[in-house]
Amino acid sequence: MQEAGLRAALIQAALNLLEGDEADISLRAVARAAGVSAMAPYRHFADKAALLGAVADRGFSELADRLRTADAERTDPVAALVAQGMAYIDMAFDRPALFRLMFAGARLATTDVDCGTAAYAVLAKRVATITGDDRPHAAVAAWGIVHGLAMLSLAERLPPDRAERESVLTLFATGLCRSSDGKG
Numbered sequence: 001m002q003e004a005g006l007r008a009a010l011i012q013a014a015l016n017l018l019e020g021d022e023a024d025i026s027l028r029a030v031a032r033a034a035g036v037s038a039m040a041p042y043r044h045f046a047d048k049a050a051l052l053g054a055v056a057d058r059g060f061s062e063l064a065d066r067l068r069t070a071d072a073e074r075t076d077p078v079a080a081l082v083a084q085g086m087a088y089i090d091m092a093f094d095r096p097a098l099f100r101l102m103f104a105g106a107r108l109a110t111t112d113v114d115c116g117t118a119a120y121a122v123l124a125k126r127v128a129t130i131t132g133d134d135r136p137h138a139a140v141a142a143w144g145i146v147h148g149l150a151m152l153s154l155a156e157r158l159p160p161d162r163a164e165r166e167s168v169l170t171l172f173a174t175g176l177c178r179s180s181d182g183k184g
Helices: 003-019 027-034 048-072 077-094 096-102 117-131 136-154 162-180
Strands: none
Touching (some): 003 096, 027 048, 048 077, 048 096, 048 117, 077 117, 077 136, 077 162, 096 136, 117 136, 117 162, 136 162
16 A cells, blocks of 8 residues: 555544544554554554544545535525534534544644634635624634534534524624624
8 A cells, every 4th residue: 555545544444433433543443444554554643643633634624625615605695604604513413523523632633733724714704705804803703603503512402403503603694794884
C-alpha cells in the first residue's frame, strides 16, 4: 500500500471504528481494522490523538461542504443562513460520534490550528451579507446558536422537532437582519 493510501486507510478505519461505537480506538485496533501491521500507523501519526485529529479534520471538511451546499441552494440571505444552520445540525445527527470528536479538544484529538476554519468562513461570509459588513461578533453569535442547538439536540435536551429548530434559527437570522438595518 502506498504511503498516501495507507494514511487514508488508517483515517477511514478509525472513522469506521468511531462510528461503530467501538470502545477501543487504539492505534493497534485501527491497524488491525485497516489490515496493516501494528507499527504502520506510526509512519503517519505520532499517537492516537494525532490520528483522531486527522479524523476530526475530515469531519470539518465534510461540514464545510455541507454548509456550502446548503448556502448555494438559497438565494435569500436569511434563508441561506437558516439552511446552513440546519445542515450543521443535520451533520450532528447524521454523524454524532464524528461531530463530538470534532469538538472534543486537544486531549482527545490533536487538530491543526486552522481546523474548522473553512466551515466557519462559509458561515461568516453569509452573516456578512446579512449584516452588510464583516461583524465578527455576529458570526460568532450565529455559530454559537447553531452549535448550541446541535449539542442540546444530541443530548436530547430539546424536543426532537426539526421544525422547532428551524424556527429558532429563523428567529435568530431575522433578528440579525433587523439589527443590521437599524430596525432592531
